[in-house]
Amino acid sequence: MxxxxxxxxxxxxxxxxxxxxxxxxxxxxxxxxxxxxxxxxxxxxxxxxxxxxxxxxxxxxxxxxxxxxxxxxxxxxxxxxxxxxxxxxxxxxxxxxxxxxxxxxxxxxxxxxxxxxxxxxxxxxxxxNLLPPILEEFGLKDAVEELADSFNNSKKITIDYNLAYPKGYLISEQELHLFRIVQELINNSVRHGKAKNSSIDICLKNNKLLFNYTDNGVGFNMKNKKHKKGLGIKNIESRVALLQGNYTITTAKNNGFKISITL
Structure with a gap:
């Protein structure tokens, strides 16, 4: 038991x-x-x-x-x-x-x-400058061509461009943002970069809009926060964000400038 x-x-x-x-x-x-x-x-x-x-x-x-x-x-x-x-x-x-x-x-x-x-x-x-009539009437491609040609005629800088942009791919507000980016980039090349030549390339690849801009100016040191977050770069960054895109910048002192934007 x-x-x-x-x-x-x-x-x-x-x-x-x-x-x-x-x-x-x-x-x-x-x-x-x-x-x-x-x-x-x-x-x-x-x-x-x-x-x-x-x-x-x-x-x-x-x-x-x-x-x-x-x-x-x-x-x-x-x-x-x-x-x-x-x-x-x-x-x-x-x-x-x-x-x-x-x-x-x-x-x-x-x-x-x-x-x-x-x-x-x-x-x-x-x-x-506030709102180019050609942008509103004919779209981004014609507006960028006119802008580049006006700088070419002024002899301040020589701009080559290849714009394989499908008309109406972006809505008018988005086209205005991208046009302002182009304006900012060219003005920076002339005023700060002291560039003599630049190029603009826009194309569509895998249903993504690719934008490339280069110049042969003085460039700048990307590690320098003053340059990296200057007003021009901030302006571009904010507009790219509004376009829900992303960008990369390649530059160095005395070695030109390049920006690639993907939308």
Whole structure:
């Protein structure tokens, strides 16, 4: 009898030990999944925070770019339009005074007409820079061709271009962003890069739009944060982000500049 009770106690002890072990394993698994899930959530939150910070940088860059653009327009209006209107005003007052000889009258009148023509041309140029009519009417390809040709005619830089762009591939707002990128790149090549030659290449490959721009300018050191995050690069980066694309820049001091954008 005692032997039977001893065997039962032994079986109960084994069962209890097994249950305890199972409970310990269950708790261990729960803790493992809890901490694993916690790490995953932390990683996801960290990723989201990085994305939010990146979006903040983009928004800030867009705001800075817009402010710079407003300053430039205000400067153009003040230096160009206002100055010409002052000349017209002064000459109009001379006519109003009436103390002019017939010869002086003709000179003053011709001056007013000439300056008025120049003022209208300046106003058209400012409006053209804000929103090129050719972009709105004919699309990106024609607008980039006109932009490149205008620089070629000015002799500031020689631009080769190969634009295998399917008309209407991007919506008008996206075309405007890409056009602004082209403007920024050419202006940077002329003003900062001191480049004499550059090239623009646009093509469609595997249903992706590939954009490449190169110049033979002075380039810059990519490790220099001042250059890497300068206003021009920030402007380009923000527009590429708005286009949901990605880009790579290849440059070095005295070794030209290249940017590749994939949309």
């Amino acid at each position: 005692e032997e039977l009770f001893a065997k039962e106690n032994q079986v109960i002890a084994i069962v209890l030990t097994g249950v305890v072990l199972l409970l310990i394993m269950g708790v261990a698994l729960l803790l493992f999944f809890f901490f694993s899930r916690k790490k995953i959530v932390e990683k996801q939150l960290e990723k989201k925070n990085l994305e939010i910070d990146h979006q903040k940088e983009i928004i800030q860059s867009i705001i800075i770019t817009q402010e710079e653009e407003r300053k430039r327009i205000a400067q153009d209006l003040h230096d160009d339009i206002s100055a010409k209107l002052n000349v017209i005003n002064l000459n109009a007052n001379l006519l109003k005074g009436g103390d002019l000889s017939s010869e002086e009258y003709v000179i003053v009148n011709d001056t007013i007409l000439e300056v008025t023509d120049k003022t209208l041309e300046s106003a058209r140029n400012i409006a053209h």
